[in-house]
Amino acid sequence: MSLRTEPVTMNVGPIHPSTHGVFRMRVTFDGEEIVDVEPVIGYLHRGSEKLAEERTYTQVVTLTDRMDYVASMTNNQSYILSVEKLAGITPSPRGVWLRMIAAELQRIASHAVANGFLINDLGAWHTPLLYMLREREKILEMFEMLCGARITNSYLRPGGVFMDAPDQFWPALNRFLDEMPNRIDDIERLLTTNEIVLIRTQNVGVLKKDECLNASITGPVLRASGVDWDLRDKNPYDYYDQIEFSRPLGEIGDNHDRFLVRIFEMRESLKILRQCIENIEPGPVRPKEVPFLVRPPKGDSYVPIESPKGELGFYLVSDGGISPFRCHVRAPSLINLTLLREMVLGDKIADLFVTFGSIDVNMGEVDR
Amino acid sequence: MNTVLDSVVFKFIYCMLVSSDECANSFKIIGSGFISEKYAIIGFLITAFFLIFIIVNGALVGVLALIWGERRLVGRFQARLGPNRWGPWGIFTPVADAIKVMFKEDISPTLSDKFVFILAPILMVVPVLMIFAVIPFGEATFLTDLNVGVLFVLAITSTNTLSVLMAGWGSGNRYGIIGGLRAVAMLLSYEIPMALAAVGVILMAGSLSIIQVIESQVIPYAIFQPLGFLTFLIASTAELNRSPFDITEAESELIAGYMTEYSSMKFGLFYLGEFMATIASSAIIVCLFLGGWKGPEILPSHFWFMIKWILMICVFIWFRATFPRLRVDQIMELAWKGLFELTLINILSIAILMLIWPDPSITELWIMTGIKWIVFFVSLWIFGKLLGPKPLQKNGVARKIVLQK
Amino acid sequence: MTKCFSGEKICELIDEINPQSVVSTNSDSVHIQPESALSVFSELKNKENCQFNLLNSLTAVDYIDHFEMVYHLTSTIHNHSIVIKIICGEGRKEPKVSSVVNIWRGADLQEREVWDLMGITFENHPNLKRLLLWEEFPGHPLRKDYLR
Numbered sequence: 001m002s003l004r005t006e007p008v009t010m011n012v013g014p015i016h017p018s019t020h021g022v023f024r025m026r027v028t029f030d031g032e033e034i035v036d037v038e039p040v041i042g043y044l045h046r047g048s049e050k051l052a053e054e055r056t057y058t059q060v061v062t063l064t065d066r067m068d069y070v071a072s073m074t075n076n077q078s079y080i081l082s083v084e085k086l087a088g089i090t091p092s093p094r095g096v097w098l099r100m101i102a103a104e105l106q107r108i109a110s111h112a113v114a115n116g117f118l119i120n121d122l123g124a125w126h127t128p129l130l131y132m133l134r135e136r137e138k139i140l141e142m143f144e145m146l147c148g149a150r151i152t153n154s155y156l157r158p159g160g161v162f163m164d165a166p167d168q169f170w171p172a173l174n175r176f177l178d179e180m181p182n183r184i185d186d187i188e189r190l191l192t193t194n195e196i197v198l199i200r201t202q203n204v205g206v207l208k209k210d211e212c213l214n215a216s217i218t219g220p221v222l223r224a225s226g227v228d229w230d231l232r233d234k235n236p237y238d239y240y241d242q243i244e245f246s247r248p249l250g251e252i253g254d255n256h257d258r259f260l261v262r263i264f265e266m267r268e269s270l271k272i273l274r275q276c277i278e279n280i281e282p283g284p285v286r287p288k289e290v291p292f293l294v295r296p297p298k299g300d301s302y303v304p305i306e307s308p309k310g311e312l313g314f315y316l317v318s319d320g321g322i323s324p325f326r327c328h329v330r331a332p333s334l335i336n337l338t339l340l341r342e343m344v345l346g347d348k349i350a351d352l353f354v355t356f357g358s359i360d361v362n363m364g365e366v367d368r
Numbered sequence: 369m370n371t372v373l374d375s376v377v378f379k380f381i382y383c384m385l386v387s388s389d390e391c392a393n394s395f396k397i398i399g400s401g402f403i404s405e406k407y408a409i410i411g412f413l414i415t416a417f418f419l420i421f422i423i424v425n426g427a428l429v430g431v432l433a434l435i436w437g438e439r440r441l442v443g444r445f446q447a448r449l450g451p452n453r454w455g456p457w458g459i460f461t462p463v464a465d466a467i468k469v470m471f472k473e474d475i476s477p478t479l480s481d482k483f484v485f486i487l488a489p490i491l492m493v494v495p496v497l498m499i500f501a502v503i504p505f506g507e508a509t510f511l512t513d514l515n516v517g518v519l520f521v522l523a524i525t526s527t528n529t530l531s532v533l534m535a536g537w538g539s540g541n542r543y544g545i546i547g548g549l550r551a552v553a554m555l556l557s558y559e560i561p562m563a564l565a566a567v568g569v570i571l572m573a574g575s576l577s578i579i580q581v582i583e584s585q586v587i588p589y590a591i592f593q594p595l596g597f598l599t600f601l602i603a604s605t606a607e608l609n610r611s612p613f614d615i616t617e618a619e620s621e622l623i624a625g626y627m628t629e630y631s632s633m634k635f636g637l638f639y640l641g642e643f644m645a646t647i648a649s650s651a652i653i654v655c656l657f658l659g660g661w662k663g664p665e666i667l668p669s670h671f672w673f674m675i676k677w678i679l680m681i682c683v684f685i686w687f688r689a690t691f692p693r694l695r696v697d698q699i700m701e702l703a704w705k706g707l708f709e710l711t712l713i714n715i716l717s718i719a720i721l722m723l724i725w726p727d728p729s730i731t732e733l734w735i736m737t738g739i740k741w742i743v744f745f746v747s748l749w750i751f752g753k754l755l756g757p758k759p760l761q762k763n764g765v766a767r768k769i770v771l772q773k
Numbered sequence: 774m775t776k777c778f779s780g781e782k783i784c785e786l787i788d789e790i791n792p793q794s795v796v797s798t799n800s801d802s803v804h805i806q807p808e809s810a811l812s813v814f815s816e817l818k819n820k821e822n823c824q825f826n827l828l829n830s831l832t833a834v835d836y837i838d839h840f841e842m843v844y845h846l847t848s849t850i851h852n853h854s855i856v857i858k859i860i861c862g863e864g865r866k867e868p869k870v871s872s873v874v875n876i877w878r879g880a881d882l883q884e885r886e887v888w889d890l891m892g893i894t895f896e897n898h899p900n901l902k903r904l905l906l907w908e909e910f911p912g913h914p915l916r917k918d919y920l921r
Binding site: 216 | 827828832834835843849852878879881882886890903904905907914915
């Protein structure tokens with residue numbers, strides 16, 4: 001028996017509990033089934049790229065914080081690396097180690113938020129989310145020790161970081177490193193074998209290897225599809241070449257794989273953090289000779305890094321002045337959305353939000 | 369009139385008002401009232417209104433307590449404190465909530481069907497209040513003992529469906545319509561396992577009266593027929609629209625589902641109805657499966673009932689704090705492929721056992737319990753294999769995350 | 774470590790495909806002709822020793838006297854990367870290049886963004902609409918001559 005049904009078009013967002021910000025989708029349903037999805041973005045567009053053209057190289061750091069506001073440190077890092085390459089600055093070692101520590105802490109925080117909200121999108125009424133946010137809170141407190149800010153850090157400067165870590169930072173970091181593995185185990189016990197989580201996420205929102213690469217999708221989403229592509233390993237920036245870590249790879253590329261890959265990456269980040277603490281040596285955090293007004297020679301630079309969302313790179317063009325002539329952000333959140341439609345077609349309404357959550361986009365970065 | 373007078377509380381107040389021989393015999397201390405027996409109906413009505421007043425207000429206070437309790441308890445589940453600003457331990461928070469809800473602007477959308485839109489929240493609350501009429505709060509403390517009590521409860525709870533559909537349709541919002549349609553599909557499906565699970569109890573008790581059901585429980589039915597208890601618990605969670613079956617409001621998908629367009633006290637009534645339904649449902653489960661007011665005689669029967677009742681409510685809160693939501697097709701699958709068959713197995717096994725032991729002694733009852741538990745585990749294992757998540761296989765090996773060195 | 778090819782190396786690679794394509798060579802990038810861009814890109818993606826299967830980034834720069842498209846390409850198989858630039862259009866008038874969406878799907882949103890903010894038309898793009906700004910927005914804000 002077939003019912004005569006009629007598709008319904010509905011605007012999901014820009015104000016909606018689980019679009020992670022001001023994301024809007026024009027969704028067409030047939031009953032519970034998704035027939036068409038069209039992402040509509042731009043509600044958080046602040047013109048960061050244009051604003052960067054009117055600020056000095058150091059001032060732009062504050063703009064990068066506000067792009068991916070759950071992973072500001074990695075944004076800083078990507079921008080600073082690009083400036084350093086453009087201006088030919090050699091950073092001081094302690095500064096580099098410190099910013100690696102900051103970046104890896106930020107990766108844990110970002111993945112915690114991503115996984116927490118993914119489970120929240122599954123309808124778990126905030127419990128796993130709050131467990132995740134509790135751990136993130138500790139990281140934010142450490143950031144507060146490092147630079148006085150929790151979210152919009154602006155901690156990095158060309159040549160390193162602007163301030164050495166205070167004395168109370170190291171005990172806090174060590175305590176965090178001791179506690180965190182148990183916390184991740186807790187989350188895994190609660191969620192990874194939870195039957196409801198399994199039936200909701202397995203084989204939903206599958207992304208194939210080739211599709212992923214062709215659509216420039218990077219980061220945990222790409223690794224969950226089974227492609228071994230981590231820029232920290234393949235194209236090491238900072239001192240990642242001195243560090244040993246493994247990359248978790250999924251096999252199928254469904255929502256559950258993406259969830260697991262993030263959990264495993266949190267563990268790997270802890271490993272990296274331990275090695276950073278072993279390697280760090282006293283010294284200046286920023287070379288004295290780097291001026292506050294950086295004047296890079298004419299040219300351009302693009303240094304991609306592995307941010308928690310994927311490949312993040314700043315394409316900077318200099319005309320020899322004190323501010324970038326052109327500053328383009330290769331935003332992983334935006335580009336990872338390319339295949340959203342293909343991922344959810346034919347699924348149920350509920351899966352739309354889970355799949356969207358598992359890509360882990362940040363609207364600040366999508367719209368810039 | 370006579371069945372109502374079985375209730376001690378009712379009779380007590382009635383006798384304070386009406387003078388009759390029966391009253392004079394029952395309560396020597398207070399004697400008899402001032403209304404002559406000729407106008408006894410007046411005394412009867414006054415008593416009834418007084419008790420209804422108490423029960424309705426008791427339910428409202430219960431809702432406030434539940435809102436507070438749920439928020440505190442969920443707070444603890446989520447490693448935080450919960451509300452603690454208003455009054456000691458934040459117990460006045462729900463009062464503040466209620467005041468806030470009352471003073472909110474009452475919006476009805478232009479596209480809404482006004483009559484249906486306004487009627488829906490009322491329909492949500494009133495039937496739930498009617499359930500309290502048949503709940504015995506302790507030994508001989510009840511409003512009425514209907515001889516079709518269980519049927520009455522099942523019938524009343526199913527009107528919930530109508531209210532949700534009306535709210536979803538009437539608000540003229542697409543989230544609302546989807547929520548309402550989901551509600552109809554889900555609630556109608558879960559009526560069946562719920563009723564069939566209750567059949568197991570009725571078979572054993574041999575009566576539809578809730579008082580009779582409680583009195584027949586030598587071993588609480590939760591222990592005696594775990595399959596029936598489990599299915600009834602799951603089905604009533606679904607009937608209450610609570611997590612993991614909250615697809616009708618589904619915060620992360622449909623914003624608030626059928627309640628999206630409601631504000632002010634209309635929303636308040638939905639909130640009220642939902643929490644009241646939780647309270648009523650817990651009471652029904654306590655009566656049907658946990659032995660009602662029965663318990664060791666260290667404490668009065670009312671206390672036993674309260675303890676079981678609060679524990680049952682806590683179980684619902686616990687569900688809500690831990691489970692992610694199921695998808696709509698999985699919910700239907702669970703109802704029709706899982707619970708429906710499990711309840712049939714339950715009824716069948718009870719019927720066979722009752723054929724073997726028509727009038728069981730205590731030892732025979734325990735043997736029956738043992739058999740029921742075996743049936744419970746075997747059937748759950750089989751259904752878990754059939755319906756549970758299958759670990760995805762690739763080249764014959766269970767899927768795992770590979771760590772690339 | 775990803776091998777970044779120098780300009781000469783990229784020039785050699787492209788000369789194997791289409792000798793007339795390269796316009797000029799810099800230290801780390803080459804400029805190619807807009808007309809032959811599409812065939813060069815599709816060969817770069819498929820050729821055995823290139824296999825640039827990942828389009829890292831696609832952007833445009835307004836150099837006041839002309840617009841320039843910048844493509845960063847990486848091969849996850851050989852782990853090497855190149856930078857290719859295209860000067861589009863004559864001067865500032867009607868900058869136009871052909872879309873690479875059919876080669877790399879990842880160019881979809883990035884090309885829409887470039888069209889939105891820089892005003893470069895992509896021929897044969899399946900859905901060339903504004904991405905971040907609304908349809909009625911006047912002008913293209915990342916251009917250097919855009920005022921208010």
